[in-house]
Amino acid sequence: GAGVSQSPSNKVTEKGKDVELRCDPISGHTALYWYRQSLGQGLEFLIYFQGNSAPDKSGLPSDRFSAERTGGSVSTLTIQRTQQEDSAVYLCASSPPSGAGDGYTFGSGTRLTVV
Amino acid sequence: AQSVTQPDIHITVSEGASLELRCNYSYGATPYLFWYVQSPGQGLQLLLKYFSGDTLVQGIKGFEAEFKRSQSSFNLRKPSVHWSDAAEYFCAVVPSSGSARQLTFGSGTQLTVLP
Numbered sequence: 492g493a494g495v496s497q498s499p500s501n502k503v504t505e506k507g508k509d510v511e512l513r514c515d516p517i518s519g520h521t522a523l524y525w526y527r528q529s530l531g532q533g534l535e536f537l538i539y540f541q542g543n544s545a546p547d548k549s550g551l552p553s554d555r556f557s558a559e560r561t562g563g564s565v566s567t568l569t570i571q572r573t574q575q576e577d578s579a580v581y582l583c584a585s586s587p588p589s590g591a592g593d594g595y596t597f598g599s600g601t602r603l604t605v606v
Numbered sequence: 607a608q609s610v611t612q613p614d615i616h617i618t619v620s621e622g623a624s625l626e627l628r629c630n631y632s633y634g635a636t637p638y639l640f641w642y643v644q645s646p647g648q649g650l651q652l653l654l655k656y657f658s659g660d661t662l663v664q665g666i667k668g669f670e671a672e673f674k675r676s677q678s679s680f681n682l683r684k685p686s687v688h689w690s691d692a693a694e695y696f697c698a699v700v701p702s703s704g705s706a707r708q709l710t711f712g713s714g715t716q717l718t719v720l721p
Contacts, residue, residue: 495649533711533713533714534709536708547705582649594652595652597649597651599647599649
Protein backbone atom coordinates (compact mmCIF):
# COMPACT_ATOMS: atom_id res chain seq x y z
CA GLY A 492 0.00 0.00 0.00
CA ALA A 493 0.89 3.64 -0.09
CA GLY A 494 1.52 3.94 3.61
CA VAL A 495 1.91 2.01 6.83
CA SER A 496 -1.43 0.55 7.84
CA GLN A 497 -2.34 -0.29 11.42
CA SER A 498 -5.40 -2.05 12.74
CA PRO A 499 -7.53 -1.69 14.65
CA SER A 500 -7.41 2.08 15.01
CA ASN A 501 -9.02 1.80 18.43
CA LYS A 502 -9.24 -1.09 20.85
CA VAL A 503 -10.93 -1.25 24.22
CA THR A 504 -10.22 -4.34 26.24
CA GLU A 505 -10.81 -5.59 29.74
CA LYS A 506 -7.94 -5.92 32.14
CA GLY A 507 -6.44 -9.39 31.93
CA LYS A 508 -7.41 -10.04 28.32
CA ASP A 509 -4.92 -10.55 25.50
CA VAL A 510 -4.82 -8.18 22.53
CA GLU A 511 -3.22 -8.29 19.10
CA LEU A 512 -2.27 -5.20 17.16
CA ARG A 513 -1.45 -5.40 13.48
CA CYS A 514 0.95 -3.45 11.30
CA ASP A 515 1.18 -3.69 7.52
CA PRO A 516 4.34 -1.86 6.39
CA ILE A 517 5.09 -0.24 3.08
CA SER A 518 5.84 -2.82 0.43
CA GLY A 519 9.58 -3.31 0.07
CA HIS A 520 10.43 -1.88 3.46
CA THR A 521 12.63 -4.39 5.23
CA ALA A 522 12.73 -2.70 8.61
CA LEU A 523 9.74 -2.45 10.94
CA TYR A 524 9.50 -0.77 14.32
CA TRP A 525 6.97 -0.66 17.13
CA TYR A 526 6.68 2.29 19.49
CA ARG A 527 4.40 3.10 22.39
CA GLN A 528 3.17 6.62 23.07
CA SER A 529 1.63 7.30 26.44
CA LEU A 530 1.02 10.37 28.55
CA GLY A 531 4.02 11.21 30.62
CA GLN A 532 6.24 8.67 28.86
CA GLY A 533 6.59 10.12 25.40
CA LEU A 534 7.50 7.84 22.53
CA GLU A 535 9.10 4.61 23.66
CA PHE A 536 10.80 2.15 21.37
CA LEU A 537 9.52 -1.40 21.78
CA ILE A 538 10.94 -3.70 19.12
CA TYR A 539 12.71 -3.59 15.75
CA PHE A 540 12.70 -6.11 12.90
CA GLN A 541 15.24 -5.97 10.09
CA GLY A 542 14.84 -8.48 7.29
CA ASN A 543 15.53 -12.01 8.46
CA SER A 544 17.73 -10.96 11.36
CA ALA A 545 16.79 -11.64 14.94
CA PRO A 546 14.62 -8.78 16.21
CA ASP A 547 15.90 -6.20 18.67
CA LYS A 548 13.54 -6.68 21.60
CA SER A 549 15.40 -4.41 23.98
CA GLY A 550 12.48 -2.01 24.42
CA LEU A 551 9.78 -4.49 25.38
CA PRO A 552 8.67 -3.50 28.89
CA SER A 553 7.78 -6.98 30.16
CA ASP A 554 7.41 -10.58 29.05
CA ARG A 555 3.71 -9.93 28.50
CA PHE A 556 4.72 -8.14 25.31
CA SER A 557 5.77 -10.01 22.19
CA ALA A 558 5.84 -9.40 18.47
CA GLU A 559 6.34 -11.37 15.34
CA ARG A 560 6.75 -10.57 11.72
CA THR A 561 5.57 -13.12 9.23
CA GLY A 562 7.12 -13.42 5.79
CA GLY A 563 9.10 -10.24 6.32
CA SER A 564 5.97 -8.16 5.96
CA VAL A 565 3.01 -7.91 8.34
CA SER A 566 3.78 -7.68 12.04
CA THR A 567 1.62 -8.44 15.05
CA LEU A 568 2.26 -7.01 18.51
CA THR A 569 0.67 -9.13 21.23
CA ILE A 570 0.05 -8.00 24.77
CA GLN A 571 -0.97 -10.75 27.16
CA ARG A 572 -2.92 -10.25 30.37
CA THR A 573 -3.34 -6.53 29.69
CA GLN A 574 -2.97 -4.05 32.53
CA GLN A 575 -4.29 -0.52 32.79
CA GLU A 576 -0.77 0.85 32.40
CA ASP A 577 -0.71 -0.71 28.92
CA SER A 578 -3.22 1.92 27.78
CA ALA A 579 -1.43 3.95 25.13
CA VAL A 580 -1.17 4.57 21.42
CA TYR A 581 0.92 1.93 19.70
CA LEU A 582 2.69 3.19 16.61
CA CYS A 583 4.32 1.18 13.88
CA ALA A 584 6.92 2.46 11.42
CA SER A 585 8.80 0.99 8.51
CA SER A 586 11.88 1.98 6.55
CA PRO A 587 13.52 0.78 3.33
CA PRO A 588 16.70 -1.33 3.15
CA SER A 589 18.80 1.81 3.01
CA GLY A 590 17.70 2.46 6.57
CA ALA A 591 17.86 5.94 8.04
CA GLY A 592 18.78 7.45 4.69
CA ASP A 593 15.21 7.46 3.46
CA GLY A 594 13.54 8.08 6.76
CA TYR A 595 10.87 6.23 8.61
CA THR A 596 7.16 6.20 7.74
CA PHE A 597 4.71 5.91 10.60
CA GLY A 598 1.22 4.51 10.69
CA SER A 599 -1.65 6.32 12.39
CA GLY A 600 -1.44 4.06 15.40
CA THR A 601 -3.73 1.88 17.49
CA ARG A 602 -5.21 3.50 20.56
CA LEU A 603 -5.46 0.83 23.24
CA THR A 604 -7.62 1.40 26.28
CA VAL A 605 -7.58 -1.15 29.08
CA VAL A 606 -10.59 -0.89 31.40
CA ALA B 607 24.33 8.65 28.36
CA GLN B 608 22.84 9.23 24.94
CA SER B 609 19.82 11.53 25.01
CA VAL B 610 17.65 13.93 23.08
CA THR B 611 16.27 16.97 24.86
CA GLN B 612 13.50 19.32 23.87
CA PRO B 613 13.61 21.98 26.59
CA ASP B 614 10.24 23.54 25.79
CA ILE B 615 7.19 21.48 26.69
CA HIS B 616 4.72 24.03 25.35
CA ILE B 617 5.13 27.08 23.12
CA THR B 618 2.48 29.61 22.15
CA VAL B 619 2.89 31.95 19.20
CA SER B 620 0.59 34.24 17.27
CA GLU B 621 -0.29 33.43 13.70
CA GLY B 622 2.22 35.07 11.39
CA ALA B 623 4.95 35.19 14.01
CA SER B 624 8.23 33.37 13.66
CA LEU B 625 8.88 30.08 15.43
CA GLU B 626 11.91 28.29 16.80
CA LEU B 627 11.71 24.92 18.54
CA ARG B 628 14.81 23.74 20.32
CA CYS B 629 16.44 20.33 20.23
CA ASN B 630 19.71 19.26 21.83
CA TYR B 631 21.35 15.86 21.70
CA SER B 632 24.05 14.09 23.58
CA TYR B 633 25.78 11.40 21.54
CA GLY B 634 29.39 10.31 21.09
CA ALA B 635 29.30 11.05 17.38
CA THR B 636 26.87 13.25 15.49
CA PRO B 637 23.75 11.17 14.94
CA TYR B 638 21.27 11.42 12.13
CA LEU B 639 18.70 14.05 13.10
CA PHE B 640 15.00 14.31 12.35
CA TRP B 641 12.01 16.47 13.10
CA TYR B 642 8.51 14.98 13.10
CA VAL B 643 5.11 16.59 13.57
CA GLN B 644 2.05 14.93 15.06
CA SER B 645 -1.41 16.42 14.71
CA PRO B 646 -4.13 15.28 17.15
CA GLY B 647 -5.13 11.68 16.51
CA GLN B 648 -2.60 11.30 13.73
CA GLY B 649 0.65 9.46 13.24
CA LEU B 650 4.02 11.11 12.90
CA GLN B 651 4.92 12.99 9.74
CA LEU B 652 8.52 13.67 8.79
CA LEU B 653 9.29 17.37 8.39
CA LEU B 654 12.99 17.15 7.60
CA LYS B 655 16.18 15.25 8.30
CA TYR B 656 19.91 15.86 8.51
CA PHE B 657 22.67 13.38 7.83
CA SER B 658 25.64 15.46 6.69
CA GLY B 659 26.61 18.35 4.47
CA ASP B 660 24.83 21.67 4.44
CA THR B 661 23.88 22.52 8.00
CA LEU B 662 20.69 24.32 7.01
CA VAL B 663 18.05 21.82 5.99
CA GLN B 664 14.81 22.66 4.23
CA GLY B 665 11.71 20.62 4.90
CA ILE B 666 8.05 20.46 4.09
CA LYS B 667 5.42 23.02 5.05
CA GLY B 668 7.95 25.86 5.05
CA PHE B 669 10.02 24.49 7.93
CA GLU B 670 13.80 24.52 8.14
CA ALA B 671 16.31 23.37 10.71
CA GLU B 672 19.89 24.28 11.42
CA PHE B 673 22.47 21.82 12.69
CA LYS B 674 25.08 23.34 14.99
CA ARG B 675 27.78 20.87 15.93
CA SER B 676 29.36 23.19 18.52
CA GLN B 677 26.07 23.41 20.39
CA SER B 678 24.87 19.85 19.72
CA SER B 679 21.64 21.40 18.53
CA PHE B 680 19.19 20.94 15.70
CA ASN B 681 16.58 23.68 16.09
CA LEU B 682 13.47 23.85 13.96
CA ARG B 683 12.34 27.19 12.55
CA LYS B 684 9.56 28.70 10.53
CA PRO B 685 9.46 32.38 9.55
CA SER B 686 5.67 32.75 9.66
CA VAL B 687 3.44 30.34 11.52
CA HIS B 688 0.00 29.33 10.25
CA TRP B 689 -2.90 28.19 12.43
CA SER B 690 -2.61 24.75 10.85
CA ASP B 691 0.88 24.36 12.34
CA ALA B 692 -0.63 23.81 15.78
CA ALA B 693 0.53 20.30 16.69
CA GLU B 694 3.15 18.45 18.68
CA TYR B 695 6.70 18.45 17.35
CA PHE B 696 9.28 15.78 18.05
CA CYS B 697 13.00 15.83 17.52
CA ALA B 698 14.49 12.38 16.97
CA VAL B 699 17.90 10.83 16.40
CA VAL B 700 19.44 7.63 15.10
CA PRO B 701 23.10 6.76 15.74
CA SER B 702 25.17 7.23 12.60
CA SER B 703 27.11 4.07 13.30
CA GLY B 704 26.47 0.75 14.99
CA SER B 705 23.61 -1.68 14.66
CA ALA B 706 20.91 0.33 16.41
CA ARG B 707 18.52 1.73 13.85
CA GLN B 708 15.56 2.75 15.94
CA LEU B 709 14.67 6.39 16.44
CA THR B 710 15.08 7.91 19.87
CA PHE B 711 12.64 10.75 20.44
CA GLY B 712 12.70 13.86 22.53
CA SER B 713 9.76 14.45 24.82
CA GLY B 714 8.03 16.73 22.32
CA THR B 715 6.99 20.38 22.16
CA GLN B 716 3.32 21.25 21.96
CA LEU B 717 2.73 24.27 19.72
CA THR B 718 -0.34 26.47 20.16
CA VAL B 719 -1.07 29.12 17.54
CA LEU B 720 -3.16 32.14 18.53
CA PRO B 721 -5.32 33.86 15.92
